[in-house]
Amino acid sequence: MTDAGMGDRMPADAPLLLETLTSPDVAKLIRDQVPLVLPVGAIEQHGPHLPLGTDGFIPYEVAKRVAAGRRLIVAPPMFFGAYSRPRTGGGRHFPGSVGLPGRVLESVVGTLLADWFRQGFRNLVVLNGHFENAWTLLEAIEQGTERSSPDQKALLIHWWDQVSPDDIRRIFGESFPGWEAEHASITETSMMEYMRPDLVRTNLKADGGAQRMTTYDIFPAPADILWPNGIGYSALPASPEIGEQLVSVLVRNIGRILDEEFPGAAGA
């Protein structure tokens, strides 16, 4: 960004991080209808090898890469998200897995979106990295857009929906286990190994899974449906090379969504 007074000391392709901007910077970006993305994750166990914040780091790091060289503001990630469930995130009994009740998450995200719309932002994006957040974020956006005007728009993007079956086949061949097994496994581990290798305990990557896989939830969850080490399938096939391919697919596809949904606003 070369506009006088903004980012003169930043590299040309540095992402616009909301917390580093000034109020006059934001006034200009709002006038220019520059979109803003809020990454939302969770503080949830991710096996012995990945950090609790994995679901926040992935959308945050992807958003920064999407924002490099294009007009997109990245808000500080929301690291706290919905409760972890045994079949999708291991469950709440793991030390460190803490979450917000749906009504609280809905209220926090809905309030922020409404406040950004009140300030004049036209184009908002919620980029989700935690499966259990999905329905609550939908309701948060409903709440946040209740008072928005017809020229204001919000998108909800789950990163895993932006990897097409063709991309999966190209990257994994026939060896992809399916998204239902993907917790702390190939995709999350690979992307963290590529984007945040400093946070991955590579020597602790392991196989995971439970004795019994159900297609329904049981309360309280019996021991045989729980993942003993917190890994849904296996982290062993993960690699930074797979991570690089997945991230490039996500950056390309999410960039394309912004260009299509916010024509003229998000272009580099």
Ligand SMILES: [Zn+2]
């Ligand atoms: Zn995760």
